[in-house]
Amino acid sequence: QDAWSLTTADLKTESVGLKAFDSAAGLKVAPLAARAADRDVPADRFVELARPLSAAPRTGKFDLHLVGGDRLNGDPAGMRGESVVWRNPVAGEVVVPLTRLAGLTRANDRFAADRRRDDVATLANGDAVRGTLTDLTAEQVVIKTDAGDAPVPFASLANVTFAATVQAGGAKLKPSFRVRLDEGSVLAATAVKLSGDKIEATVGGAAKALPLGRVAAVEQVNGPVAFLSSLQPSASLYTPYLGSDQRFVARMNADFDGNPVRFRDRVYPRAIATHSYSKLTWPLDGTYAAFRARYAMDPKAAAGTGGDVTVRVLLDDKVVHERKNVRPGQLSDPVVLDVTGAKTISLEVDYGQMIDSNDRLNWLEPALLKEKPAGEPGGAGK
Numbered sequence: 001q002d003a004w005s006l007t008t009a010d011l012k013t014e015s016v017g018l019k020a021f022d023s024a025a026g027l028k029v030a031p032l033a034a035r036a037a038d039r040d041v042p043a044d045r046f047v048e049l050a051r052p053l054s055a056a057p058r059t060g061k062f063d064l065h066l067v068g069g070d071r072l073n074g075d076p077a078g079m080r081g082e083s084v085v086w087r088n089p090v091a092g093e094v095v096v097p098l099t100r101l102a103g104l105t106r107a108n109d110r111f112a113a114d115r116r117r118d119d120v121a122t123l124a125n126g127d128a129v130r131g132t133l134t135d136l137t138a139e140q141v142v143i144k145t146d147a148g149d150a151p152v153p154f155a156s157l158a159n160v161t162f163a164a165t166v167q168a169g170g171a172k173l174k175p176s177f178r179v180r181l182d183e184g185s186v187l188a189a190t191a192v193k194l195s196g197d198k199i200e201a202t203v204g205g206a207a208k209a210l211p212l213g214r215v216a217a218v219e220q221v222n223g224p225v226a227f228l229s230s231l232q233p234s235a236s237l238y239t240p241y242l243g244s245d246q247r248f249v250a251r252m253n254a255d256f257d258g259n260p261v262r263f264r265d266r267v268y269p270r271a272i273a274t275h276s277y278s279k280l281t282w283p284l285d286g287t288y289a290a291f292r293a294r295y296a297m298d299p300k301a302a303a304g305t306g307g308d309v310t311v312r313v314l315l316d317d318k319v320v321h322e323r324k325n326v327r328p329g330q331l332s333d334p335v336v337l338d339v340t341g342a343k344t345i346s347l348e349v350d351y352g353q354m355i356d357s358n359d360r361l362n363w364l365e366p367a368l369l370k371e372k373p374a375g376e377p378g379g380a381g382k
Contacts, residue, residue, distance in 0.1 A: 003032055007047040009224035009371060011292075018049065021194035023177060023220070043175075047225045050217035056183040058107045059089045062154075064096065065103040065111045067232050069252030070178070070186035072096070073107055076136045083204075084136055090181050090214050095204035098133070100188075104141075104160040110258045111159070112247060119143060120161045121152045133162065164236075177201070178230065179210065180217040192218055227270045228282055228293075228366040229253050234344070235281040238274075241356040248275035248360070255298060261362050263296045263331055268364045273298065274349045276309050276359035281346040284339055288368035291337045291345060297328040298360035308352030309359050315342040325352060326361065336373060 006016045006029060016029035019038055027041040027049075060074035064086050074088040083095045103111045121129040121143050129150050135142035140153045141160055177189040179201055187208070189201040199210045199218070221230050229252040238249045248256060251273040255261050261271035272280070297307050307328045313321040313335060321335050339345060345368075349361045 002051060004029075004049045004051045006041070006049055007225075008041065009045045009047060009369075011047070011225065011367075011369075011373060018194065021049070021192065021199075021218075023175075023192040043220075044224055046220050047223060048217060048219040050180075050219075053182040053216045056181075056214070058183050058185075060087070061107055063105050063107050063109065063111070064101065065105065066096070066100050066186070067102050068230060069254055071111075071184060072187070073183055073185045076104075076138055076141075078138075079136050088185055088187075090183070090185070090210060091187055091201075091203060091208050093206075094187065094208075095206070098162070101162040103162060106159075109159065116161050116163050119163050121150075122158045122161070123152065123156050124158045125156075133160075175223045176221045178217075178219040178221055179203075179215060180219075181210070182214050182216050222287075224370045226288065226368040228280075228345075228347070228363070228368065229270045229272050231282055233280045234283050235279070237277075237279045239277045241276075241351060248278075250274045250278055250280055255300075255362070256360065257300075261364070262299060263362070263364065264299075268362070270365050270367075272347070272363040272366060274347070274361050274363065276349045276351045276356045276361070279346055279348045281344050283344055284342050284368075286341075288370055289338065289340055290369045290372040291335070291339050291367070292369055292373060293335050293347075293366035294332050294364040295326070295335075296331045296362055296364060297326060298362055299328070300358070300360060307358040307360070308354045309361050310350040310352055311361065312346075312348040312350065313337060314344075314346040314348060315339060316344055317346065328358075331364075334373075338372065339368065 003015050004018050005013050007013045015032045017032060019030055020028040026043040027046060028038055029041060030038045058073040062075055064072040072086055072088055074086050077085040077087045077093055080095060083097050086094050086096055088094055105111050118130045119133045121141055129143045129152055131143040131145035134144045140151045143150045177192045179187040179189050187203050189203050191202040193200045197212050199212055199215050201208045201210055236250055253270060255273045261268045295311055309326050310324045311326050312319050320337055347363055
C-alpha cells in the first residue's frame, strides 16, 4: 500500500498506510515502520497527510495565485457575485472568493506578489490597466477604470495582480483543509473523506470527487496546529531602507525566487520568506496556547555581501523574543512562546549592521499550537 507521512498535533511524523479518512471523525492508519496494529487518529489530533508524487504537468493555460502562496491551475470560467469561477482540470469548476485572489499568470510563470491598492492588468507590451476587476471570462478580463470598463483580451495579457486584502480579526476560525494535487494546485475544502479510490471534498460549497492517485497532501488548517504561512495576516508591512520597491513583500511557502525554502539539506514546505524591514501580524482568538518557530537567513544571502538582521516576535506589540546580528549559516534554536491571553502575534525582521543588503530571512515552520510541545524550552528568549 502507498506510504503516507502522517503529522499529528505533537508535530511528530511517521510513515503510515491509509485505511480510512473522514475529516469529521478522524483517520484509521496502519503504521509501516513499527509493523504495529492499525490505530485511530482523532480529527483533533490530525495535522497533515503527505506523500511524494511525481509532478504532473499543468494542462490548464493559466495559474490563479492565491493569498498565502497557493496556486490553482486551470482556466477562467466567469464570475459569480464576489467570486471567480475557475475550471481546474482535476476538480472541475471551483468557486474562489475575490478576497483570496493575489494574481493570475500563464501556467508556470513566476508571480511576484507585490502589494497593490488596485487590480492591475499588465499587458505583454508593458502597459498597465488599473482599477477594479468586474468580469473574467475565458477570453478576457474586464477592469473598471476612471474612464469606464476596459476589456483586456488574454491574447495581449501578461498577468493580473489583484488588490491586497487583509483578514479581519475577532471571529474564531473554523477548521478547514488544504488539498494539494500532484500538479501543484491547492484546493480549499471544508470537508474531506476517503471513498474507495476517490477523495470526496467539499470545495466552494460543492462536492468534488478527486482521484486519490492525484492527491499529494491533505492538511488541516486551524486544527490542532495552524501554520502561519497558511493564514492570511491582518497586517503586512514591508519597508525597504531606500526607495519604495515592493519586490520583497513577505512570501508564503516559497522563497523570493518561487523555489522551496531550504536550509542546508532540508526543505521546509511551510515557511515565510521575509526581508528587512518587515512586520507581519496575525489575530489570536484564544484557540491556541503556544507559538513555535525557527528562523534562518536565506542561503542566497551568503552569496553576496551583507545579511545581518534583528529578529523579533511580539505579542500585542510587546517584544517577547529578540535576537540581534542574525547572519547567514545560522539556524536558530526552536522559539517556543506561551500566547495565552494575547490578541495578536507579530513577526518582525529589522535592519542590522549592513543596512538592508541581502537581508533575506526565512521563518521556518512558524506555527500556533493548541498544546505546548513537550521537552522544548519556552520563555522570553531575549
